[in-house]
Amino acid sequence: MNKLRLFTFLLLAGLFIIESCKKDTVIGTSYTTKPFQANINGSTWAPDTVSNTITYNAANKTKTLLLTGTKAQKQIIMKIILSNASNTPGFTIGTYDVDTTSVIVKYNTQVNQNGQYVFLPHGKVAAGGGTIIVSSVDSVQKQITGTFHFYSRSLAVDSTGATVITVDNILGGEFTNLPYTLTSN
Amino acid sequence: MYQNNIKRILTVLIIAFFAFIATGAYSQTQTQTQPPLTSYFGFFGGVSNPLGDFKKADYYNNKSGFAKKGLTYGVDGTWYFYKNLGLGGSITYQDNGELNQANANGLAAGYTNSYNADNSIVTATKRYQTVNILLGPQYTFAEGRFLLDLRASGGILKVFSTPETNIQASDGSTTIANFYQRSASATVLAYSGTAALRYKLSDNVFLTLRGAYLYSSGPSITNQGRTTNIGRIVTKQPFNTLNTTIGLNFGL
Numbered sequence: 001m002n003k004l005r006l007f008t009f010l011l012l013a014g015l016f017i018i019e020s021c022k023k024d025t026v027i028g029t030s031y032t033t034k035p036f037q038a039n040i041n042g043s044t045w046a047p048d049t050v051s052n053t054i055t056y057n058a059a060n061k062t063k064t065l066l067l068t069g070t071k072a073q074k075q076i077i078m079k080i081i082l083s084n085a086s087n088t089p090g091f092t093i094g095t096y097d098v099d100t101t102s103v104i105v106k107y108n109t110q111v112n113q114n115g116q117y118v119f120l121p122h123g124k125v126a127a128g129g130g131t132i133i134v135s136s137v138d139s140v141q142k143q144i145t146g147t148f149h150f151y152s153r154s155l156a157v158d159s160t161g162a163t164v165i166t167v168d169n170i171l172g173g174e175f176t177n178l179p180y181t182l183t184s185n
Numbered sequence: 186m187y188q189n190n191i192k193r194i195l196t197v198l199i200i201a202f203f204a205f206i207a208t209g210a211y212s213q214t215q216t217q218t219q220p221p222l223t224s225y226f227g228f229f230g231g232v233s234n235p236l237g238d239f240k241k242a243d244y245y246n247n248k249s250g251f252a253k254k255g256l257t258y259g260v261d262g263t264w265y266f267y268k269n270l271g272l273g274g275s276i277t278y279q280d281n282g283e284l285n286q287a288n289a290n291g292l293a294a295g296y297t298n299s300y301n302a303d304n305s306i307v308t309a310t311k312r313y314q315t316v317n318i319l320l321g322p323q324y325t326f327a328e329g330r331f332l333l334d335l336r337a338s339g340g341i342l343k344v345f346s347t348p349e350t351n352i353q354a355s356d357g358s359t360t361i362a363n364f365y366q367r368s369a370s371a372t373v374l375a376y377s378g379t380a381a382l383r384y385k386l387s388d389n390v391f392l393t394l395r396g397a398y399l400y401s402s403g404p405s406i407t408n409q410g411r412t413t414n415i416g417r418i419v420t421k422q423p424f425n426t427l428n429t430t431i432g433l434n435f436g437l
Contacts, residue, residue, distance in 0.1 A: 024283055024310070024312075025308065025309070025310050026283070026284050026285060026286055026288070026289045026308075026309045026310075027289060027306065027307070027308050027309075028284075028286065028288070028289025028290040028291070028292060028293040028306070028307040028308075028309070029290070029293055029304065029305070029306050029307075030290060030293030030294040030295075030296070030297040030304060030305050030306075030307075031297070031303070031304045032297055032302065032303045032304060033297075037303070040357060040358075041358065042358070043303070043304075043355065043357045043358040044303040044304045044355075044357070045303055045356075045357040046303045048301065071356065071357075072356045072357050072359060074357065
């Protein structure tokens with residue numbers, strides 16, 4: 001019987017040692033589920049101020065999608081102008097490459113200019129520098145869904161006279177069931 | 186993984202226990218006069234099952250403990266001072282696990298929402314490890330080879346560690362919150378109710394199935410690095426468990 005007691009005691013002692021040695025690390029990550037977001041230079045960015053409009057101009061027969069998002073001293077503005085458009089509540093789905101005339105994208109940052117904080121372009125998004133894909137439009141609920149990516153390039157001259165090129169990468173952008181307002185003039 | 190092994194071992198032991206009882210009952214032909222109860226001590230091991238808020242994994246419930254089923258074991262004994270009335274005591278170790286990946290992801294999603302952040306990272310370390318030392322009156326019902334022990338006890342819960350989390354919430358490349366919910370180490374009061382069914386294997390050896398309910402208001406939790414009280418904030422972690430164990434007791 002003494003052997004049984006000793007065995008049980010040793011078993012419990014062994015279990016205690018094993019339990020005491022447990023050390024695990026678990027890392028959980030969560031990204032925003034906001035309907036409008038992008039990855040700017042490697043960091044997730046979801047604007048808290050969003051404006052999304054589709055405007056029909058009867059005189060020019062153009063329809064313009066203007067999507068603006070602003071947060072944390074950063075701003076993205078995307079504009080797509082459809083020509084020969086009709087006055088309907090939706091918007092044509094498709095792939096729109098930046099051309100700086102009918103498809104225009106801007107990446108702005110907030111700067112102090114003469115004592116006032118204003119958003120100014122942080123470089124330029126040249127023709128071919130990005131793409132907006134409108135994948136679905138719900139003209140009844142007035143919601144639009146799509147993706148986008150582009151890069152904005154700026155040139156500067158440093159103190160040594162050398163040209164410094166800065167590229168801001170805006171990747172993995174998406175707008176999902178984003179409400180829009182429709183106007184015509 | 187080891188919880189499944191515990192379940193398997195317990196299942197086998199329980200089946201063996203009842204098979205043994207059935208054999209013993211068959212061979213016992215007549216009821217004998219019950220001899221005086223002898224004081225005993227013993228060892229036990231089994232599963233600690235978290236209950237209530239301690240078990241819940243709800244970001245929006247600050248009492249949620251995210252506790253898991255885990256291993257428990259310890260020593261137990263009773264001294265009979267008047268007929269079937271005794272004074273029982275136990276020392277029990279129990280492990281109630283740590284945050285898993287789903288828990289960490291859930292917390293991260295909660296903080297992302299609470300802070301209106303673009304993303305959050307929750308890093309979880311450490312686990313629930315405690316020892317409780319309890320003492321209380323016990324009454325034993327005896328019938329043949331079976332003894333049913335009922336005990337109410339109180340004592341201390343020594344908390345060695347609780348899960349620790351670091352929360353980092355960011356807006357773009359800007360960190361908007363970085364704080365810790367520290368692991369707790371404290372000694373707090375605890376209460377317990379225990380029911381145990383002992384089967385007499387021989388004059389001085391008993392096989393025991395035991396269920397022990399434990400409650401404690403738990404240790405205070407320190408939060409470090411917070412600049413606001415936004416989001417889930419835990420300041421105290423109650424404990425609530427039911428330990429189901431099997432063991433051997435030895436008469437003194």
